[in-house]
Amino acid sequence: MSADTLTPELAVQPLHDLRNAANALGISLEVVRRCLERQDTARALDFLANAQAASERCRSALESLTPPHR
Amino acid sequence: MSRLLIVDDDREFAAAAATLAEQEGFEVTIAATLADARQRLGDARFDLLLLDLQLPDGHGLDLLHEVDLIPHGRIVVVTGNPTLESAMRAVTEPVIEYLVKPIDPDRWLDMLRETQRIQPLASDLQLMRTGLLGRSQVVRETVATLLRIAPTDASVLITGESGTGKELAAHTLHTASDRSGEFIAINCGAIPSEVAAHELFGYELASYSVAGGRQINVFDRAINGTLFLDEVTEMPPALQVYLLRAIEATAMTRADPGADAPPRVVAATRHDPQQAVAEGRLREDLYYRLADVIVPMAPLRDRDEDAVLLARAFIDRLNARYGKRKRLARGAERVLLRHLWPGNVRELLSAVQRAYLLENDDAIAVLPAPSPSDAINETDTTLVFSIGMTLADIERRMLLKTLSHFKNDKTAAARSLGISVRTVHNQLARLAKEPSGQEPPSIQRGQERHA
Numbered sequence: 001m002s003a004d005t006l007t008p009e010l011a012v013q014p015l016h017d018l019r020n021a022a023n024a025l026g027i028s029l030e031v032v033r034r035c036l037e038r039q040d041t042a043r044a045l046d047f048l049a050n051a052q053a054a055s056e057r058c059r060s061a062l063e064s065l066t067p068p069h070r
Numbered sequence: 071m072s073r074l075l076i077v078d079d080d081r082e083f084a085a086a087a088a089t090l091a092e093q094e095g096f097e098v099t100i101a102a103t104l105a106d107a108r109q110r111l112g113d114a115r116f117d118l119l120l121l122d123l124q125l126p127d128g129h130g131l132d133l134l135h136e137v138d139l140i141p142h143g144r145i146v147v148v149t150g151n152p153t154l155e156s157a158m159r160a161v162t163e164p165v166i167e168y169l170v171k172p173i174d175p176d177r178w179l180d181m182l183r184e185t186q187r188i189q190p191l192a193s194d195l196q197l198m199r200t201g202l203l204g205r206s207q208v209v210r211e212t213v214a215t216l217l218r219i220a221p222t223d224a225s226v227l228i229t230g231e232s233g234t235g236k237e238l239a240a241h242t243l244h245t246a247s248d249r250s251g252e253f254i255a256i257n258c259g260a261i262p263s264e265v266a267a268h269e270l271f272g273y274e275l276a277s278y279s280v281a282g283g284r285q286i287n288v289f290d291r292a293i294n295g296t297l298f299l300d301e302v303t304e305m306p307p308a309l310q311v312y313l314l315r316a317i318e319a320t321a322m323t324r325a326d327p328g329a330d331a332p333p334r335v336v337a338a339t340r341h342d343p344q345q346a347v348a349e350g351r352l353r354e355d356l357y358y359r360l361a362d363v364i365v366p367m368a369p370l371r372d373r374d375e376d377a378v379l380l381a382r383a384f385i386d387r388l389n390a391r392y393g394k395r396k397r398l399a400r401g402a403e404r405v406l407l408r409h410l411w412p413g414n415v416r417e418l419l420s421a422v423q424r425a426y427l428l429e430n431d432d433a434i435a436v437l438p439a440p441s442p443s444d445a446i447n448e449t450d451t452t453l454v455f456s457i458g459m460t461l462a463d464i465e466r467r468m469l470l471k472t473l474s475h476f477k478n479d480k481t482a483a484a485r486s487l488g489i490s491v492r493t494v495h496n497q498l499a500r501l502a503k504e505p506s507g508q509e510p511p512s513i514q515r516g517q518e519r520h521a
Contacts, residue, residue: 016124019150023171024082030175031086034093047089050082057082 014064021057028054072186073114074098077107077130078122078148083171087120087178094182104128108137117143118185123156124149131159144185148173200242202235203383203415206374212239212365219363220246223331225317227302227360228338230367233416236338237300239367243336244296251295251333254288259304289320292333302337302360303346310353317359335360370411370418377406377418381436384422396426399433408460409438451475469497 028051035044074091078084079102088098099114101107104127111119111133119142123130130147147160150171160168167181200213219226220243228236237255244253288297299305305313320332337360339346346352370377378398385396411417417438425434453471455464469487473494476482484491 016151019171020080020083023148023150023173024080024086026172027083027086027090027175027178031089034090043089047086050086054082 014061018058018061018065021054021061024054025051025058071095071097072117072182074118074120074182074185075101075107075110075116076120077101077104077125077133078120079103079126080122090175090178091182094179095186096182102126104130104133104136107133111137111142115142118182119143119145121145121147122149123147124151129156131156134165146181200238200246202238202242203380204373204376205379206368206376208368208373209376212367213242215363215365216242217246219243219365221248223334224362225334225360226336226363226365227343227357228336228365228367229343230338230340231369231412231414232340233414234367234369235415236340236367237298239365240296240298240300240336240338243334244298247296247334249295249331249334251293251331252291253296253298254292254333255298255300256288257300259301289316289333293330295333297333297335299335299337299360301339302356303339303341303343303352307350307353310356314353314356314359337361370414375407377409377411378403380415380418381406381422384419385426385434388423388426394432396429396432396434399431399435402435405438406436408463411438465497466501469494469501 028047031047032044032051035041035047072095074088074096076084076087076091076098078087078100081102084100084102088100091098096118099110099116101110102125104125107121110116121130121133130149134145145165146167146169147156147165148169148171149156152168152170157168169177200216202209202213216239226240226243228239230236240255241253299313317335339352341351343352343357343361343364347354347357370380381402382398385398388394389396406418413420418436421436421438422434424439425436429435453467455467469483472483472486473480476486480494481491484494487494
């Protein structure tokens with residue numbers, strides 16, 4: 001088997017990463033929303049950064065799942 | 071304050087989920103590895119465990135076999151990699167939810183709030199530990215109380231109708247107390263008074279020899295253990311004073327911290343103890359000595375849908391014993407929930423066993439036995455109706471009894487009931503289409519059923 005062959009386990013990994021990242025993104029944004037409701041802007045900013053990191057993970061996982069444009 | 075343990079190596083998710091939980095009033099601990107989680111679970115008790123399946127040092131479900139989960143509350147599994155294998159594993163574990171990421175924040179918040187709401191109640195794991203079957207709120211409250219007072223030295227008086235599980239509750243107190251001694255049960259209502267006196271306090275008739283020749287009584291036998299006095303209000307008042315003295319003497323003589331612990335006394339009665347005191351059947355001083363804590367056992371009729379759960383559990387046990395695959399018949403649930411079960415769990419068990427052994431079909435219709443008092447009071451021309459029966463039941467029984475009285479002459483029965491013959495036919499047709507898919511038992515068996 002060549003090094004770039006996609007095994008079933010490897011094929012599942014980007015989907016797993018995407019689910020994890022989307023999960024972190026969704027929950028982080030909920031925290032941001034609730035913090036803003038409470039006018040806790042400092043914490044809202046913290047979790048916005050959290051959400052941004054999760055968003056980057058989402059993008060990366062999505063790129064792994066999407067075939068490159070020709 | 072409720073306590074939450076999040077076991078997940080996804081830092082962003084764990085931090086956000088923890089913050090939401092903190093905003094809901096939880097005290098939160100985060101563990102990023104199985105090893106860390108193992109240590110945290112050993113150090114503290116958690117009301118909710120959120121467990122990721124893919125962790126850097128192993129599979130999340132392995133954790134459930136490595137730690138004692140009894141002290142902990144609910145377990146929720148969450149995964150970004152759902153597989154049939156892990157889902158199948160999860161259903162065999164005490165897991166209440168198997169969530170696939172991304173989880174809905176509202177679902178997470180609902181789960182947190184639900185945990186807070188049921189926190190004073192016993193968890194499924196705690197119920198399993200006691201052997202008390204049931205999931206109703208009242209049973210969970212009782213079990214939570216039993217487990218809370220089990221490690222203490224408080225005397226406990228368990229009240230409740232016959233068949234409600236008083237001895238099982240007493241046994242739960244004993245096993246959850248971690249007392250090393252024996253559980254000794256005495257039925258105060260069944261022992262002749264003289265024998266009872268010697269069994270409880272004496273050193274002659276029914277006492278037991280030990281190696282050194284000294285004779286021991288039940289208080290000695292239950293040292294470091296539990297002495298269960300069932301039906302204590304049935305004990306002749308003359309003996310009650312001796313019981314009181316024995317309890318107090320045992321407590322005083324073994325008060326030395328280094329000595330053996332005196333037996334924990336747990337008493338039970340099916341009567342109202344305060345009424346028994348008022349009527350002179352229970353000494354007031356003994357009542358106060360026995361009843362540091364009173365634990366009432368709920369009758370089955372007050373336990374929501376536990377009758378169905380219990381019936382299924384009993385059938386499962388019988389299936390295991392006889393190697394069969396019988397099940398509860400369609401429509402039987404309605405009968406189980408409608409009956410008042412005056413004999414409580416004991417009556418239900420008897421009804422299930424009877425149906426299991428007598429019915430040839432694999433689908434069992436569990437029917438309560440006719441009440442002996444009803445059989446006495448009913449005649450060929452009278453019926454006994456009791457509170458708890460529905461109007462539909464009453465109408466049905468009246469119709470069938472009248473038909474039986476008139477030897478199935480529908481015209482005569484209709485005239486007697488003041489309805490048309492067509493109505494009689496319609497009613498019988500309706501009864502034949504009851505949800506069980508069978509004829510009504512009273513038609514099928516030629517005898518009427520206590521409803």
